[in-house]
Amino acid sequence: MTSHQTSQTMKPATAAKKLGVYLAATPAEFREGVVSRAELNAFQADPPEWLRELRRNGPHPRPVVAAKLGVSISGLARNGVTEALTTEQIEELKREEPEWLRRERATQAEVRQEAARLKKLREEKAEAREEARPRS
Structure with a gap:
């Protein structure tokens, strides 16, 4: 038997907290979806411009x-x-x-x-x- 591993996801509020940003200031697509562990890791490794801007200003x-x-x-x-x-x-x-x-x-x-x-x-x-x- 092979084990099937599901992707761990989190609410946008949890992801925003882990990223150190204010949820209400994030883009709508971030706030309205779910964030996978892989996406969170990608945000941390190579932040998109909106995330860099939020962290900066x-x-x-x-x-x-x-x-x-x-x-x-x-x-x-x-x-x-x-x-x-x-x-x-x-x-x-x-x-x-x-x-x-x-x-x-x-x-x-x-x-x-x-x-x-x-x-x-x-x-x-x-x-x-x-x-x-x-x-x-």
Whole structure:
């Protein structure tokens, strides 16, 4: 018997998320169809012009906006940024650097420091357990 392998497909929203683009800004044929794993791989390996343009100028989904601004998605929401932003809008926010952005960046830096501290602590505990383990 031979096994028949079906093509794995995903909804356009899932594919857009994996590609890091805002679904509403993608072409209609992308939004209205399904995307196979092979198509997704092709988009990643050799992006069409519309995908390159979206990645370059946006509008960008909130996770991308948050990363470009150096804040969390929650930080965006706390400060009323709930819509996709273009690269130009993101750059303008960076230039203006409003108080909320400075505050959220500081919060994000603290979160990263705490995560690094906890990771180091876990690693040290694991090493101590390994050293304390009897050798045979």
